[in-house]
Amino acid sequence: MVTALPPGSRLPALIQTALFMTVRPHLLRRMRRLHGDVFTVRLLGSKTVVTLSHPSHIREVFAGTPAVFHAGEGNEILRPVMGPHSVMITDEDEHLRSRKLLMPAFNGAALRGYGDMMADLAEANVGTWPTGRPFEVHEAMNEVTLEIILRVVFGMSDGPRLTALRPRIRTLTDINPITALGWSYPALAKLPPWRGSADNLREVDRLLYEEITDRRAADVTARRDVLSRLLSVAGTDLTDAELRDQMITLLLAGHETTATALAWTFHDLSRNEPVLRKAQQAADTDDEDYLQAVAKEALRRHPIIQNVPRVLTEHTAIAGHHLPAGTIVAPNTTLAHEDPAHHEAPGEFRPERFLGKPLPLGTWIPFGGGVRRCLGAGFSLKEMAAVLRAALTRYDLRPARQAPEFAKPRNITLIPSRGARIIATPRG
Numbered sequence: 001m002v003t004a005l006p007p008g009s010r011l012p013a014l015i016q017t018a019l020f021m022t023v024r025p026h027l028l029r030r031m032r033r034l035h036g037d038v039f040t041v042r043l044l045g046s047k048t049v050v051t052l053s054h055p056s057h058i059r060e061v062f063a064g065t066p067a068v069f070h071a072g073e074g075n076e077i078l079r080p081v082m083g084p085h086s087v088m089i090t091d092e093d094e095h096l097r098s099r100k101l102l103m104p105a106f107n108g109a110a111l112r113g114y115g116d117m118m119a120d121l122a123e124a125n126v127g128t129w130p131t132g133r134p135f136e137v138h139e140a141m142n143e144v145t146l147e148i149i150l151r152v153v154f155g156m157s158d159g160p161r162l163t164a165l166r167p168r169i170r171t172l173t174d175i176n177p178i179t180a181l182g183w184s185y186p187a188l189a190k191l192p193p194w195r196g197s198a199d200n201l202r203e204v205d206r207l208l209y210e211e212i213t214d215r216r217a218a219d220v221t222a223r224r225d226v227l228s229r230l231l232s233v234a235g236t237d238l239t240d241a242e243l244r245d246q247m248i249t250l251l252l253a254g255h256e257t258t259a260t261a262l263a264w265t266f267h268d269l270s271r272n273e274p275v276l277r278k279a280q281q282a283a284d285t286d287d288e289d290y291l292q293a294v295a296k297e298a299l300r301r302h303p304i305i306q307n308v309p310r311v312l313t314e315h316t317a318i319a320g321h322h323l324p325a326g327t328i329v330a331p332n333t334t335l336a337h338e339d340p341a342h343h344e345a346p347g348e349f350r351p352e353r354f355l356g357k358p359l360p361l362g363t364w365i366p367f368g369g370g371v372r373r374c375l376g377a378g379f380s381l382k383e384m385a386a387v388l389r390a391a392l393t394r395y396d397l398r399p400a401r402q403a404p405e406f407a408k409p410r411n412i413t414l415i416p417s418r419g420a421r422i423i424a425t426p427r428g
């Protein structure tokens with residue numbers, strides 16, 4: 001057992017942070033080439049991040065005791081927006097309680113209940129795509145995933161409240177390092193541009209609390225949205241503030257992630273005619289397994305979130321190193337997903353990898369793992385299949401330019417650099 005931290009760059013934390021924010025995939029690939037499977041990145045704020053990509057090391061982290069491997073602590077920056085009760089911010093007992101409350105709204109039966117609404121919203125969005133000229137499908141995907149969250153998760157219907165909420169949520173989810181700074185230092189909230197974000201969040205909260213009050217007064221037993229399910233199962237145990245925190249969390253965690261994953265899926269399909277043809281056939285015959293395999297393969301090739309961090313609360317042995325309390329251990333999706341030892345011909349777009357036997361644990365981790373694995377994984381795959389089905393039964397796709405777009409860091413996600421520009425034409 002080695003007691004020192006794993007090797008890493010000697011560059012100052014400021015430079016490593018700047019590289020991490022701008023050329024993240026290149027930085028991580030280079031560090032793995034230089035230092036091997038386990039290396040240390042130093043980021044501003046005294047953050048020591050031990051990056052892992054070998055499946056056995058990743059399994060060690062995801063199977064770790066929740067009291068020692070804190071994920072909530074790693075998401076602390078989101079606390080001012082998500083709130084102190086959020087399933088994403090809390091750890092240990094409090095996290096477990098939130099997770100248990102939310103789980104039934106994401107189980108198989110619940111997901112089946114969301115299918116029709118997802119399909120209708122997907123059809124409506126895809127019907128507005130321009131044809132025969134390039135457009136940014138990422139923007140269209142942001143619209144459809146927001147609509148799905150607002151209606152399927154929040155259960156909102158047309159009316160002035162939904163109209164008021166829609167642009168405010170777009171502003172809220174447009175998190176950048178500058179707005180995040182305002183959350184970390186509340187004193188800044190009195191100054192522009194932070195005053196605008198603080199006002200926006202207050203208004204979002206006001207609209208949400210109104211919705212919660214109305215829903216508490218209504219009969220929700222026959223309703224299928226996530227908020228109504230929470231109210232009918234545990235309405236009396238949950239305060240309005242707790243409900244608000246969980247709902248905002250689902251919104252922030254589920255909207256842009258799925259939109260970006262769909263944008264990359266269309267990016268790849270438009271450049272791979274044989275896979276496009278198979279996917280169109282799957283759409284025509286309602287073969288959801290194949291459509292989900294297409295989405296999973298796009299998530300393998302273009303993971304949306306690269307680091308899945310845990311903050312160690314005590315000295316812990318990981319990957320043969322004895323790491324001090326406070327170290328962040330971070331399984332890395334990009335490095336795990338492109339390792340030829342675990343994915344044959346990793347550069348190829350092959351949805352068939354996801355049909356049949358599941359991949360070994362720790363080799364495909366776009367949704368993280370263990371007790372913190374993404375709560376919306378099944379939800380987003382179903383949503384992606386619904387959008388793919390709607391688009392592929394209607395259109396042929398080709399790229400606006402053949403050269404692939406590069407992955408541009410946007411906060412913690414990696415987005416297609418030109419918005420995933422494609423050309424859709426009606427199928428003959």
Ligand code: HEM
Pocket residue numbers: 071087088099153249250251253254255257258261304305308309366367368369370371372373374375376377379380
């Ligand atoms: C393709 C789309 C998505 C991707 C790539 C994604 C990815 C992730 C990742 C990497 C995590 C951290 C997991 C970990 O720490 O082990 C996470 C957590 C989470 N995600 Fe997702 N997510 C997606 C969609 C969604 C959707 C649609 C929802 C809800 C509607 C959602 C809700 C959550 C929640 C609540 C957590 C926190 C879970 C916990 O801490 O217990 N996500 N997601």
